[in-house]
Amino acid sequence: MDVAYPLLIQEDVARLQAAEKAARDKARSDRLRLLRFLKEERVAGVSQAAAVLGYRVRTAQRWWQCYREGGLAALLAPPQRRGAKERLSPEAWEGLQAEMRAGHIGGRHSSICATLGTSPMASMRFPSCFGGARPS
Numbered sequence: 001m002d003v004a005y006p007l008l009i010q011e012d013v014a015r016l017q018a019a020e021k022a023a024r025d026k027a028r029s030d031r032l033r034l035l036r037f038l039k040e041e042r043v044a045g046v047s048q049a050a051a052v053l054g055y056r057v058r059t060a061q062r063w064w065q066c067y068r069e070g071g072l073a074a075l076l077a078p079p080q081r082r083g084a085k086e087r088l089s090p091e092a093w094e095g096l097q098a099e100m101r102a103g104h105i106g107g108r109h110s111s112i113c114a115t116l117g118t119s120p121m122a123s124m125r126f127p128s129c130f131g132g133a134r135p136s
Contacts, residue, residue, distance in 0.1 A: 003045065005038035011072060013039055019072070030055070031063050031075050038064075 011019075016036040023029035034049045036042075043049040050060035067075040088096075099105045 005045070006041060008068070009035055009039045011035070011039070019076075023076075028076055031067075034060060034063055035067065035072075035075070 009016075013036060016032055016039060020029050020032040020036065023032060030053050034046070034053060037049050037052065038046070043052055046060045046064045047057045050057045053060070063075060070077075096105070
């Protein structure tokens with residue numbers, strides 16, 4: 001099945017070239033170059049464009065899908081953050097920030113050694129800040 005890329009890409013070549021020159025980084029300019037190559041019919045399809053641009057086929061396919069679903073704005077939008085979800089609850093984060101503001105965590109010599117009895121991490125064992133015995 002042949003895809004009529006020039007018909008599916010709504011922007012004209014001049015606009016794609018201008019956006020490509022104005023792109024802030026290589027990844028964005030390459031995304032625009034992919035569209036331009038498809039629009040100008042320099043390449044037969046997304047797979048060939050990926051090879052010409054030096055990207056994996058799957059990457060180019062994701063770019064094309066992104067453009068088809070959301071247009072040029074979606075293609076040029078910063079990538080969404082991937083990775084593990086936050087493990088720290090909002091309550092624990094607030095408690096950690098309070099400890100840091102109070103000077104119990106962080107700082108030049110980390111005063112946590114002097115405040116183990118009042119720290120929420122008192123159950124953890126830390127080597128002494130100044131080379132002494134470990135707290136018990």
